Amino acid sequence: xxxxxxxxxxxxxxxxxxxxxxxxxxxxxxxxxxxxxxxxxxxxxxxxxxxxxxxxxxxxxxxxxxxxxxxxxxxxxxxxxxxxxxxxxxxxxxxxxxxxxxxxxxxxxxxxxxxxxxxxxxxxxxxxxxxxxxxxxxxxxxxxxxxxxxxxxxxxxxxxxxxxxxxxxxxxxxxxxxxxxxxxxxxxxxxxxxxxxxxxxxxxxxxxxxxxxxxxxxxxxxxxxxxxxxxxxxxxxxxxxxxxxxxxxxxxxxxxxxxxxxxxxxxxxxxxxxxxx
Amino acid sequence: xxxxxxxxxxxxxxxxxxxxxxxxxxxxxxxxxxxxxxxxxxxxxxxxxxxxxxxxxxxxxxxxxxxxxxxxxxxxxxxxxxxxxxxxxxx
Numbered sequence: 001x002x003x004x005x006x007x008x009x010x011x012x013x014x015x016x017x018x019x020x021x022x023x024x025x026x027x028x029x030x031x032x033x034x035x036x037x038x039x040x041x042x043x044x045x046x047x048x049x050x051x052x053x054x055x056x057x058x059x060x061x062x063x064x065x066x067x068x069x070x071x072x073x074x075x076x077x078x079x080x081x082x083x084x085x086x087x088x089x090x091x092x093x094x095x096x097x098x099x100x101x102x103x104x105x106x107x108x109x110x111x112x113x114x115x116x117x118x119x120x121x122x123x124x125x126x127x128x129x130x131x132x133x134x135x136x137x138x139x140x141x142x143x144x145x146x147x148x149x150x151x152x153x154x155x156x157x158x159x160x161x162x163x164x165x166x167x168x169x170x171x172x173x174x175x176x177x178x179x180x181x182x183x184x185x186x187x188x189x190x191x192x193x194x195x196x197x198x199x200x201x202x203x204x205x206x207x208x209x210x211x212x213x214x215x216x217x218x219x220x221x222x223x224x225x226x227x228x229x230x231x232x233x234x235x236x237x238x239x240x241x242x243x244x245x246x247x248x249x250x251x252x253x254x255x256x257x258x259x260x261x262x263x264x265x266x267x268x269x270x271x272x273x274x275x276x277x
Numbered sequence: 278x279x280x281x282x283x284x285x286x287x288x289x290x291x292x293x294x295x296x297x298x299x300x301x302x303x304x305x306x307x308x309x310x311x312x313x314x315x316x317x318x319x320x321x322x323x324x325x326x327x328x329x330x331x332x333x334x335x336x337x338x339x340x341x342x343x344x345x346x347x348x349x350x351x352x353x354x355x356x357x358x359x360x361x362x363x364x365x366x367x368x
Contacts, residue, residue, distance in 0.1 A: 058335060062288050063281060081291075151333050193338030194329075195359030197352045233334050 002100070002174035006045030006181040007248045007273040009241050010038045010130045011188065012054075015264040017129055018084040027263045031133065034257045034270035038183075039134030041256075041272055047181035049097045050140045051104075051167070053240040054126035054185045055149040060118065067116030068155045069163060071108065072144035073101035074119040080128040089132035094123060097141035100174055104143060107170035113163065121146065126237075130185050140181075147243070149186070149236040157221040157228075160239045164246025171247075184244035186237025188258075188267035194233055200260035204231040205267035208238055212245055212271065215252040220245065234266070241271075248273035280331040282312035283320070287336035296343050325354050326361065 016023075016031055023031075042050075059081055061067065075098045079091040086092070108115050121144050131139055145167070148154050155163070171180045188208050189201035204227055211220040224242065228235050245253070256270040286306070289295045299306045307317060319327035329337060341351045 058288055058291070058333075058339070063279065063284055083293075150335055193334030193336070193355070195355045197338075197355050198348070 002171050002176060002178040002180050004168065004171050004182070004247070004275055005047055005179045006042055007184075007244050007275055008038050008042055008181070009184040009187075009244055009253070009269070009271045010035060010134070011266050011268040011270070012126050012129045012185045013190065013264045013266040013268070014082065014084065014125050014129070015266075016133065017082075017088055017125065019264070020088070023263060027261055030257065030259045030261065031264070031268065034268065035130060035133035036135070037256045038130070038270050038272070039136055042134065042181055042183065043136060045181050046179055047140050048178045049100050049143060049180045051100075051143045051145060051171070051180060051182045052127050052185065053145045053147065053182065053243050055237055055240070056146045057124050057126060057150060059122045059124045060146065061148075063151070066148055066151060067146070068148050068159075069108070069113065069115035070118055070121070070146040071101055071105045071115050072096055072118050072121045072142070072146070073098055073105055074121070077120060077142065077144060078122040080124055081122055082125055085125050085128060085132070089128050091128070091131075091139070094139060095141040097143050099176065100171070100178065100180065101143045103174045104145075104167060104170040107173065108163075108166055111166045111169075113166060126185050130183065145243070147239050149239050150233075154236060155239065157225045157239065157242050160242040161217050161221055161246040161250075164243035167243065168247045168249065182244055182247050184240035186240050187235065188238060188269050189231050190234030190266045191232030192234050192265070196232060198262055198265050199232075200262055200267045201231040201235065202260045202267065204235055205258065205260065205269065208241070209255055209258060209269065212241060212253045213255065215250050217246060217250040244273060248275055251275075278331065279333075280312050280316045282310040283316050283328065283332050284336055286310045286312070286320075287332055287340040290343055291339055300344075326358055329358055
């Protein structure tokens with residue numbers, strides 16, 4: 001049977017790639033160290049497959065068709081379309097893991113979820129920027145999971161917890177002997193294309209960190225469901241972290257680092273959950 | 278309330294070919310997007326206060342970035358919106 005060997009989170013942000021050469025040394029150091037820490041821990045878990053949970057930043061989906069959840073079940077996925085990233089992350093095509101993707105899809109349907117599916121997703125900076133900065137080579141086959149976090153209405157935090165629990169069950173019931181890691185990307189607070197852009201809501205970020213550290217899923221869902229409506233639109237990406245939290249059995253995480261980095265417009269955090277043994 | 282065709286324009290303009298055409302002949306591109314007259318006026322007059330409530334904030338950001346508006350200027354204009362509006366629309 002497959003085994004969950006590591007569950008991680010890393011912020012992302014286009015400015016990290018777009019402005020990398022001109023970022024201040026302290027910001028570059030904080031970002032570099034955070035991603036390197038996650039990358040090292042992730043590779044130490046020796047994953048055969050990497051499940052990445054991220055939003056889609058208007059690459060695959062538009063208002064005419066916008067799923068709450070989408071599972072990538074293809075053999076391949078396309079690399080980042082953003083010009084500022086594809087020059088730095090030279091992976092026009094990334095390997096998928098169709099078997100595990102399909103199994104997660106089947107498990108979701110069996111547990112009364114109705115996600116969308118894709119045989120070929122375009123993996124934007126939400127997926128690829130962390131891979132670039134973590135420097136993972138070779139990149140394991142990926143099962144991309146997309147959650148709508150960019151346009152209302154979005155899935156509730158409660159639903160994201162349920163999705164994370166389902167994902168855990170799906171991975172642990174996959175019949176192949178695979179080592180599977182999960183990476184949640186995005187968050188914490190940021191404001192994109194709206195007033196306060198460039199500012200960080202440190203109060204929201206520190207609330208998130210406390211909630212994810214302590215575990216309690218009911219409190220986490222209730223608090224975030226409220227708080228996410230009172231911070232920047234980028235804060236909605238914390239849903240990926242909620243999924244990871246439940247996939248780790250709601251045991252809480254170890255914060256690797258946090259810094260409110262206005263230079264890249266992101267409350268930038270990195271973490272590893274305690275994986276049940 | 279969202280204006281579907283405004284959002285569609287800002288979505289499509291992520292494609293370099295559409296962006297290039299838009300910069301060369303804006304009216305020809307706009308003609309393909311049957312947005313409400315008031316929204317079309319706001320696009321032509323670059324009235325961000327009129328556009329923002331009708332478009333996803335990420336797409337708004339993409340649009341101005343593609344047009345070459347520097348972040349400092351874009352942020353200044355967003356902050357002016359905040360000063361003039363009692364409450365922002367959440368995306």
